[in-house]
Amino acid sequence: MVFKALGKYKFWVAAALFTMLLQVGAALWQPSFMKDILNVMSNMTLSTSGKVDKISGYGVSLIGIAVIGLIGSILNTITAAKVSQSVSADIRERTFRRIQSFSYADIEKFKAENLVVRMTNDINQIQILLMMIFQVLIRVPILFLGAFVLSIITMPKLWWIIIIMVALIVLVTGIAMKLMGPNFVAFQTLVDKINGIAKDNLRGARVVKSFVQEANQEQKFDAASDELLGRNLATGYIFSTIIPLFTIISQLAIFVAILFVSTYITDSQSLAQSQLGGIMSFIQYMMLIMFSIIMGGMMSMFASRGFISMGRIKEILDTKPSMKFADVPAETLTGSIEFDDVSFKYPGDDELTLKDISFKAAAGEMIGVVGATGSGKSTLAQLIPRFYDPTSGVVKVGGQDLRQVSEKTLKNTISIVLQKAILFYGTIASNLKQGKPTATSAELDRAAEIAQASEFINQLPEKYDAKVEERGSNFSGGQKQRLSIARGIVKQPNVLILDDSTSALDARSEKLVQQALDQDLDKTTTVIIAQKISSIIRADKILVLDEGRLVGQGTHQELLQTSDIYRKIYETQKGKED
Structure with a gap:
């Protein structure tokens, strides 16, 4: 469904991917310059003026990379918005056309208020999902792999720290997603329920008021709303623990990395110069790895709502009208x-x-x-x-x-x-x-x-x-x-x-x-x-x-x-x- 719609906007999809790669490239390139700057600073053979010249050159390069990343970020936002808005509009129109082809039986099967929620809330969730895909979800694995490979190249002896950090973060993310997944599924159902209660109340406003049923209607609405609130709070409570856990894991990894590098420097003073710049780049790559996993985890949790909504829209588009008309030329029938x-x-x-x-x-x-x-x-x-x-x-x-x-x-x-x-x-x-x-x-x-x-x-x-x-x-x-x-x-x-x-x-x-x-x-x-x-x-x-x-x-x-x-x-x- 979505891939078919994306085919219509190949240029904008390609532009979004290219600008996203600019951001990733700039992010992965910067730590290597920090390594070079620190190596220059610790080089005893260079004069002060020589150090200043080299550091100035690296600084200009860093600014240039930052500008490239900034331009890529701006253009990526524009192109991703173009893709998400256009595709969601096309899906909305296809969904409406398909609903128009439904028979009475098909509409009664889905229910009118359910179809309205799918055409509004669910398609908005798909639009948000597409925006996240072209801004975050595709960037995250590329950023992760790039930082992972470069961190090992920078400090080969500390590869195991990266593996342990990644495993712990993935484990926490997996547990959180498992706990929050059912809440996201229930969220859409509860939105349907609240929409139905509100619609019935507004359409039957005269009946509600004439029989003094305002309190009863409020009670029904509050019950559904409170259930939705409970689901959202449960998700929020789980989510509130994720960032602190990620931070603790990453800081422990950095501490262990610095601890081991300090032993290398102590054992062999001749390695100090090369290791000093390397550890700073290594730490930056570790932070990029942690950032990519955190962003991937958070966006995946939110994206799960989009995938659920995508399934609900696909259900409509895949539903063949239960009533088909003969493909024959139009004719005039008598009134018998x-x-x-x-x-x-x-x-x-x-x-x-x-x-x-x-x-x-x-x-x-x-x-x-x-x-x-x-x-x-x-x-x-x-x-x-x-x-x-x-x-x-x-x-x-x-x-x-x-x-x-x-x-x-x-x-x-x-x-x-x-x-x-x-x-x-x-x-x-x-x-x-x-x-x-x-x-x-x-x-x-x-x-x-x-x-x-x-x-x-x-x-x-x-x-x-x-x-x-x-x-x-x-x-x-x-x-x-x-x-x-x-x-x-x-x-x-x-x-x-x-x-x-x-x-x-x-x-x-x-x-x-x-x-x-x-x-x-x-x-x-x-x-x-x-x-x-x-x-x-x-x-x-x-x-x-x-x-x-x-x-x-x-x-x-x-x-x-x-x-x-x-x-x-x-x-x-x-x-x-x-």
Whole structure:
């Protein structure tokens, strides 16, 4: 996933690696000059002026190396930022496109709040990881190997001190990472949980306040937040012991190195001059080794979160949409609908929601679907635009099995208006044009008239350019439903599904909508899911569902004679109206 994205930015990757090598080279080069400077200072054969000249030359070289390292550091930061920002942006776009291709079942599997966290927090973690890779994680092993080799070349007799120091630091780092690893895994899960609690609380703010559940919501949020705090503190406590331990190990190593070199000098005064410069370079290389291990350890701990996030994003990108559309040319389908022995159950459920449903509807008919709550009405409606595929049986539109037509054909043929009206931030026009991006003003007017939305749109100063707040919060429930109906109509589909989408309308508005649908959409097959029989009483065919089974179909008058369930529903509702 990441390597594929990096291939697009080969120049910037190469630049980041080159500038990183400049930093490493400068860091490894400096200790050798310190050795030369100390050797000059301890050389008894050189005059004072000769020493000054040589030391000045070495000083200028050291300044030059430092400038090279500084330039490399600045350019490395710029190029690494370019790579990390660009790659994370590409991954974010790929992830969003993949989510857009998911079916309802796929989205329900991941959960909406989880997908939001993955697209924001997890991709930010990947961005941080890439920055660390090109600034630290690649530099650290090169710096370590270079310092390790040069330290042994400088003081061959003290190689074992380096080995012991490295082994101790690696051991401490390994133990710390093992202890902190589970906390990093739990961190992302807890972020998902907190995000879900916050989202539910904000979306259901009216319910929370009306039932005085603020304290309960605070308790739930605090519990998850405290658990996250505990994980972070546990990580912090472990991390707080690492640097002191590293410091103790490195200082002990330096002490042992100086102790052994002092014995060499004591035993053989002739070695003093060569050993004095060497021990200073050796100590500097030891510090570079310690620094590289410390940085590698710390960055690896933080990078582990990035690798976890990378796995979570990879899970999305590797998920193949559970629903595939046929790769065939687009065509025009008529509005006929047929269910042939259709059964369906939701992913993860054991029981069938729909059982052996069979019926036919001719193009241009109005089909009503009625039944008790939980009888499967909305599920039946969602199979027609192929939000889900049936578990068994065949759903046909225009005589074609929906699994054999292209996505474009299906979307151009069918519109669905859901019970929960969802509007997007923008304008009324931008929301209506989601049904048909090329819709003209006349088409918008026609759709608004049929949906009885023009009566409040025309009262707005900006009319169709009126602003729609997030989730349509500046419109009433009835207004949002009418705008949703207009959005479904503006496409002029051959099949229009209204899933209890007039539930928030008053009786007068609902009646006007039904009359307009009869008169202006007489060639469109209309499927109306309703709780109230009055909403579908004039339908050409009414389907009666009970516990997922089709227990009756026919006109209103026919069902009064043949269906006990329909008759009971009608009499109950008629009694309430009376």
